[in-house]
Amino acid sequence: MSTKKELHKEAPLLEVKNLQTAFDIDGTDYNAVDNVSFKVKPGQIVGIVGESGCGKSVMSLSIIRLLPKESGKIKLGEVIFDGLNLEKMSESQINKIRGKDVSMIFQEPMTSLNPVFTIGYQLQEVLFNHLKITKQEARLKSIALLKSVGISRPEKLIDEYPHQLSGGMRQRVMIAIAIACQPKLLIADEPTTALDVTVQAQILELLKEIQAANDMSVILITHDLGVIAEMCDEVMVMYAGRIIEHTDVDTLFHNPKHPYTSLLLGAIPKMDGQAERLSSIKGIVPSLINMPAEGCRFANRCPKVMTECTTITPLLQDVGQGHEVACLLFETSRPKEGVRK
């Protein structure tokens, strides 16, 4: 087992290849995630940033196959986790991985805990599912876990119900559940969006500590560029279901290449800046139903739009030093054959 792990050390822990997730609306499939590929290395924190409706949450749900069965489906692509193809697995096989090797923290700590079970029950459920453990051991382990996420009176809290806790405490419990089996990959979908800034600072600090202590990989999904800057090693910017820029965090903030990224950075009010006007992006993200079939999806809002932007779909390609951009301003993004439809 250990030799296998060493072999994989250099290889990415997670590899998503050409993922396409569609939702069925009135009998037609609309792609919420369109042709997304990326890798996550062991011990890395990868950020995914984008505005609401850009497909970042749908993508994360696709990775561990938690999409609503009736409407959402993965049409194309593969998700390779630790050498295993998650999309090809049976439900019982993937259940062994969910919560153990890959776990997830959701945005709403108010709704992601079950209100009718105690905190202890919900924590121990994960332990019983994945580990051979006695009741006594499970209880002790849950108390230790709660302590490790900075809860001061775990012996009491374990018998309390979610409604007795504040938002920050619930998110700590969620994190304790997520790290219970020491996962290799943690997907955190807007873990601090519902929290106040001072509590957000506590939770981000905690996530960093846990990540470093367990050498875990994290996919951090957020709309807050400040959170990205503080937490991540690499960043992907998503727009309307596609990744439009992918680079390390320093380059993204100091040398953004895609017009959308530049505008997004200019739109945040800065604490130290004195800018009288913020840069704004005209219009809104096209809805899933009105998504242009070809061309760049940002074309209708882009200040640098060219005529071919509406006909040629730009590819996400390396423009140097691993900085990937999908924009026709860069020669690399043009499809090789150059076929114009």
Add this chain to the structure above:
Amino acid sequence: MSIVSVHKQGDHSSSQSENLLEIKNLKTYYPVKGGFLKRTIGNVKAVDNISFEIKKGETLGLVGESGCGKSTAGRTILRLLKPTEGQILFDGKDITRVSGKSLREIRKNMQMVFQDPYASLNPMQMIGDIIAEPIYNFSKKSMADLKMEVMGLLEKVGLPPDAYYKYAHEFSGGQRQRIGIARALALKPKLIIADEPVSALDVSVQSQVLNLLKDLQEEFDLTFLFIAHDLSVVKHMSDRIGVMYLGNMVEVSNKDSLYANPLHPYTQALISAIPTPDPRVKKERIILKGDVPSPINPPTGCTFHPRCPMAMEECSRSKPVLKEVKPSHRVACHLY
């Protein structure tokens, strides 16, 4: 006019002409009912003795975490809630106890932009009617004039004329917030209370709305009370900022002084907690312990003392009052 009389006049009414809004020791409590007879068994002290003033043409930002009473303060000023104690002076008049016709008259001059653009517009009403309603309520204009005016307002907030005949569900969040702003502007008020006007919006849309509010302020000479939890947004919008914690005002200052040199330990922690959108900036974080306590039973003395890294013995005993420690920089803390 002689110099003497000018001086005298200015002297006499300086506080009245400068301050559009003045709040003195305002308290708003929500009763907690319980027991067999549903008697009042306690109070949620949502706003507990705050005082501040807003000058004409100025933007005062009110920040604080959820539950600190900033929205309650805004609503009490508009008299949508009944103040428990204290005084609200608007344009020199005491409006704390007015009611009926005179309250309606005053409300013409103060309007509100609400947080949730999805819940604050009537889904059954045409946008044109939503914006026309305040004008219709207060003036006897012909339908044609009314429509002209609404069209003008739509243009001012950057919406197309055909928005007049549409319904709220046909618009995005940012556009709905523009509709809310047009409705607030309809009566040409002096004061607009904006309660978290951009917190439901995405960054790119948020910047559009913030720019719009700034433009309108300049054009119509508006005074804003800008309530938000996002310190960087508040800094961008405001001239002066008040920081609230658990129903109390802990610090009031002009924005540059507040951000460059925050005095209250809570303000310091709040500012240090904001993630900076620049990975090269490494800053010292002050991480507060615990959560905001319940406003039903707030801690004694300074309400912040159980979480305060600088707490002294005195802090649990006596409540600090807001006092000026630097020019136009007031703080309520025993350290000063």
